[in-house]
Amino acid sequence: MADKEGGNPPIGVRAPRQERAMHKVALILEAAMQLLEKGGMPLLTTNAVARTAGVSVGTLYQYFANKDAILDALADREIAALSERVLRVIADPAEMPHAERVSRIVRAVTALFGQRRRVQRIVLEHSLSRAGTRLGPLIQATVGRLTSDEHSPAGVSLSEAEAFVLTNAFVGVMRAMIMRSEDDSPADREIEEALARLITVFAEHGLVARERSA
Structure with missing residues (x-):
């Protein structure tokens, strides 16, 4: 079945292993970000991405089956960073x-x-709409850190429930910051300060509560 964006994508795609292939993939992803930054999803087609990246559509299809696959790769890269x-x-x-x-x-x-927020908002919306769990490993790792005495913000281990609530509250605020319009209030700095206070107070109150129950 022909791809609506032009051409016939291959049955399977391959992961880039050689430096030349990885360079092409990097060009494709950067081209996709440029198009999203310029005009959002309406500009994002495999033909437009290939043209902007300076590669053929056939080359693009060697690594990405469609534009959703490109968005998935962008989401993976953002979450990894x-x-x-x-x-x-x-x-x-x-x-x-x-x-x-x-x-x-x-x-x-x-x-x-803080950079390319419009692009990141589109990528996140795509990820959330597909019920992605890309934040899962980060949440799990952060909860693990917060439940150890060594890495907890309050200097003592949080309970698993406290760490879970705190981490997911943090992630929720981050999502909201990305999804909001660039000119919305409050300012990023104010949100940073408020979130830092929330985390610190939450951890300190948890410590006090445990000391009282001891």
């Missing part, structure tokens, strides 16, 4: 006040979403 930044801050062995570590975690996320 986000996960790396957040976990690096959580695991940083440097001594610092707990509030500062929390603020760095928040900034690690918001800094990533």
Whole structure:
């Protein structure tokens, strides 16, 4: 069956392994982001992506079956970058006040979403509409960190329930920040500060509650 965007995509696609192939995939993904940034989903077709990337549609179909596959790859890349930044801050062995570590975690996320927000909003909407679980590994890893004494924002381990609630609240705020219009209030900095206070107070209150029940 012919692809509505033009051409006949192959039955299977292949993962890039050689440097030349990975370079082509990088060109394709960058082209897709440029089109999304310029005009959103209406501009995103396999023909337009191939043309912008300077490759043939046949070459594009070697790595992506359709534009949804391109969006999936973009989502995977965004979440991977986000996960790396957040976990690096959580695991940083440097001594610092707990509030500062929390603020760095928040900034690690918001800094990533500060560039090409329109593109990232479209990619996230696509991911959520397909019931994706790309944030699952990050949530699981973060909960694991927060339930250990060494990496908890309050310096003590949170219960699994506390870590679960806190992490998912954090992720929810991040999603909302991406989905909102660029000129909406409040400002990113205000959200960062409020979220940092939420995490710190939540962890500290959990510590007090456990001390009282001990």
